[in-house]
Amino acid sequence: MTSYSRPQVGVGVIMFGESLLESTAPNQTVLLGLRKGDLGKGKWGLPGGKLEYGEGFGDCCRREVLEETGLEINGVLPLGFTNDFFPEQGEHFVTLFFLAETVGGTLENREPDKHETWEWVQLEDLANRPLFAPFVQFFKQLGFFRDLGAECGHENFHKTVIETIAKGGEEHGS
Secondary structure, eight states: OOOOOOOEEEEEEBBBBSSSSTTTOTTOOOEEEEEOSSSTTTEEEEEEEEETTTTTHHHHHHHHHHHHEEEEEEEEEEEEEEEEEETTTTTTEEEEEEEEEEEEEOOOOOTTTTTTEEEEEEGGGGGGGGGGHHHHHHHHHHHSSSSSSBBBBHHHHHHHHHHHHHHOOOOOOO
């Protein structure tokens, strides 16, 4: 077991397969990767990673998404955060969640030592997959899951994200 240390800052980037603001279709998809590492092995999580010293949030999001998936993003908007403890690994993260638009690149698994695969997952299918703890915590905060792992209410999620953007979220570039 790792000894406890100060919390680290991580980012999770929510990317949709089609524009959230241009479509109200219930079959929208979000990009998820099947994790291999000590934290969340066998769980589906968002692209993201650790914030580096002196790095801006948007820069971190862009770097991590490109490093992991080969995709380029823009329009990085803050959505919220979680306070995540992993006692078995002696880890503590504050995870910052962002919404971003895919603007280029080709989806590929660029870090096969960290992820089995990347998939565009339909929102209504999220409740049927084992999800990485920070992602579940974030969705619980938003009221996305009506209970701890059963029914999924994607209409609530769309509304919450759109309201967040409408409140004047600005891109976090540097």
